[in-house]
Amino acid sequence: MKILIMGPQGAGKGTQASRISKKLEVPHISTGDLFREALSNGTDLGAKAKEYMNRGELVPDSIVVGMLKERIEKEDCKKGWILDGYPRNKLQAEELDKITKVSHMIVLTLDDDFAVQRIGGRRTCSKCGAIFHTTNLKPKKEGICDRCGGNLIQREDDKEKAIRERLKIYRNDTEPIILHYKNKGIKMIEVDGKKSIQEAFDEIMPQLR
Numbered sequence: 001m002k003i004l005i006m007g008p009q010g011a012g013k014g015t016q017a018s019r020i021s022k023k024l025e026v027p028h029i030s031t032g033d034l035f036r037e038a039l040s041n042g043t044d045l046g047a048k049a050k051e052y053m054n055r056g057e058l059v060p061d062s063i064v065v066g067m068l069k070e071r072i073e074k075e076d077c078k079k080g081w082i083l084d085g086y087p088r089n090k091l092q093a094e095e096l097d098k099i100t101k102v103s104h105m106i107v108l109t110l111d112d113d114f115a116v117q118r119i120g121g122r123r124t125c126s127k128c129g130a131i132f133h134t135t136n137l138k139p140k141k142e143g144i145c146d147r148c149g150g151n152l153i154q155r156e157d158d159k160e161k162a163i164r165e166r167l168k169i170y171r172n173d174t175e176p177i178i179l180h181y182k183n184k185g186i187k188m189i190e191v192d193g194k195k196s197i198q199e200a201f202d203e204i205m206p207q208l209r
């Protein structure tokens, strides 16, 4: 299965993608995580992406598309994948369509104010990227990652000003992609992003056939 997961920031894309990836045994590919990884490894790619990311803007397509293509050509992608955070605009969707055929699209819906409120509580592991939440998904020990023991931080782009900017981009550039794939007849799975993690997961899984 080649699955896209879409939704505004805070709708739970990363969390659902990670669970679905484990269940279906296909890699969870998050372009945001790939950039953050590049940044922490001190690569050129990371340095190029940093300024855009901190402002909540999109990294230029020329950089993202190449990175994504390289990733999905790897051996572990033979059986499929779940893509989280890509495509973010029409051009990125068209570039993906040139090399492969998407089988499913999951859309998590959420209004902006709720998204801002939810993201404000998000904490990310500075070491492995695992995501927690101050009220919805608390780590066992405050400020510490359950998975690797790293410190939990609030990402620069999870602060309100950057979130509002990212939501604006989502509505203008990313949301139209839903129609692009609807028109192609790809199987659409729409779920209310306000639901709990478990409820949303239970609604999605039976539809991934």
Ligand code: AMP
Binding pocket: 009, 030, 031, 032, 033, 035, 052, 053, 054, 056, 057, 058, 059, 060, 061, 064, 084, 085, 086, 087, 088, 092, 157, 166
């Ligand atoms: P995310 O974790 O998916 O919200 O991504 C964090 C940041 O990485 C975004 O705000 C962008 O700056 C950058 N980014 C991630 N994916 C893409 C993409 N497909 N196109 C452009 N920029 C991206």
